Amino acid sequence: MSFGSPWFTLPEFTYHKPKTLKEALELLDKYGEEAKVMAGGVGLLAFMKERLMAPSHVIDLKGVPELGQAIYKEGEGLTIGATVTLNELARYGPLKKFGALHDAVRDIADPIIRNRATLVGNLCEAIPWVDTPPALIALGAEVEIRSLKGERRVPVKDFIKGPVEIDLEPGELVTAVHVPEPRRNSRSRFIKYNTGSEFALVSVAANVVMDGGRVRDVSLVYGAVSSTPQVAVKAADALKSAEKPWEVLDEVGRIASEEVEAVSDVLASEEYRRHLIRVLTLRVLREVMG
Amino acid sequence: MREITLTVNGERRKAMVKDNELLLDVLRDKLYVKSVKAACWRGECGLCTVLMNDRLVKSCLVLAVEADGAEILTAEGLVKDGEPSPIQKAFIEKGALQCGFCTPAFVISSHKLLTMNPNPSDEEIRSFLSGLICRCGTYNQIIEAIRGAQKAYASR
Structure with missing residues (x-):
């Protein structure tokens, strides 16, 4: 009926x-x-x-076997085929090396949905509040695209052009997402603020490379705050230039909350989102730097 | 229209379907598997959940043509010789239902959980069943029912 x-x-x-x-x-x-x-x-x-x-x-x-595989090669990274489900990926051992992605794929929607939903599908929807794009961008992932004319690779950051808008021409197919091997001494996490299996109000992925007591490199990417994932460049610079990074975390959170684009919608006001950005930045940095 | 073949609860069934028909609608309206409930049609309530090739899926998010050749198990299929299975008996004993509309989905999902892990923690149960909604709010009794059926699965 x-x-x-x-x-x-x-x-x-x-x-x-x-x-x-x-x-x-x-x-x-x-x-x-x-x-x-x-x-x-x-x-x-x-x-x-x-x-x-x-x-x-x-x-x-x-029905296409090669699209159903997740393959990790040491030194090269992880390639995730278009039909690999979120549950299949979550169970794939090497995913643990990619902390932020590991966090993100295990907590999308609910376990029954994750039996069908795929990482590539989640990315290609390009809905502003989906979880995997911030994690993939923080990890420097690329999209592999094929057509009868040939193939090309695009960084995930550029692939998402707008809400529900991706860099894909008619006749082109996203065959896989490639996540490069994590850099030495790096660590990444993804956290989000939501209730139950609802969409995130704010999510953040952080990927840091530590060098002794200092932060050599860091990527901070926010999801669900605006129409596309937002990268906090000034906040990252503040953390990298700090001689004692642990002492500037509050300041880094504040800079990020002012720097990135954030909108008001039915889920949360802009003011609330900026507050969440500040708090989640602090939390995620404590996790990755600890 | 094309013909698909499904093995539903151990029985081979054929149906003529259109490409845009959902597995949910074919199961209910063409194969008369009425334990599969239709409520939201958009993957939120989980009441159309079935085991397809031993994997839990929400049948409102599956095309019938995609399921061609698949094995489908629903709450009806857990009954053997007219005798309810241990998980079904446990739902009755623990009063894990009020109106009963969500019960088949919770039963088949709990069956799958206990088959994979006969001794889940409360948190594992809650997480595993988080895609299903019981509007009568019998969640605690459902956990008790799963605890009540655990032994039967551990000894299988």
Whole structure:
């Protein structure tokens, strides 16, 4: 029973399930903007029910074996295929080396959703409050894109162009996300402020490289604060230039809370978000520097 | 329309489906598996949860065509020779329901949890079931029911 309401039904489309990457790319090339790819389908089917999307062709990637693999190579990093689910990734041992990503993927939505939802899908939705982009940006991750014309790589930071807007042309497919090997003496974490399985009001990923008692390098990236993930450059500089970094954490949190773009919406006011940014910055830095 | 074949609770079933039909709607309206409840259709309440190829999924977020060839297990499938399974008996004994609408989803999910881990902590139970909503608020009794069925799973 579906009551004929858009909330309960999907618009009509033709379902395709290619068995090779070549076949998938040919379908994408043939149907162009008429097509959407599906991995876990969690986001796509929700968008389609609400009629925010109505592709004539849905291309299910789960029949393509090479897209279903997460592969870690020492010294090179971690490559996560387009159909690897969040639960599969969470269980993959080497993920622990990538602290911020490990934190983020284990706490998205709920465990049943994570049986279907994928990392690449979570990223490609580019909804401002999803969790994996801040973690991926802090870790310097890149998106691997293929089409019949060739392949290219784009840093995650540039891949997300706006809310629900990504750097992807018709005919192109995100085949994987690549996270480089963490630098020596580095440590990263991701934390978010939310209730239950709700979306984050503010999230932050931090990746630091320690050098004795000083911070040689740090990346601070905020999610859910504005239309795209925000990188706090001034706050990072303040931490790097401090001779005794532990003594300036309050100041770093304050700079970050003033520096990044933050908006008011139904979930939280700008003022509240800036307060949360200050508090979460302090917390995440204590974790990664400790 | 195309024909799909599912193994539902051990029985091979065929159905003619359109590409845009949800597994949830096909299970309920074409195969008459009525323990699978439809409530939100958007992956939030979890009451349409089934085991698909031994993995818990919310069937409102799965296309029926995607499930072609899959094995589906629902609360009905836990009953053997008319006898409820230990987890189903435990739900009754501990009064882990009020209106009962969410019960099949909690039963099949609790069954999966205990199959993987016969001795979960309270926190593991809460986290595992966090994608399901019981509007009568019987969460504590559900945990008691899982505790009540633990022994049966440990000895399997």
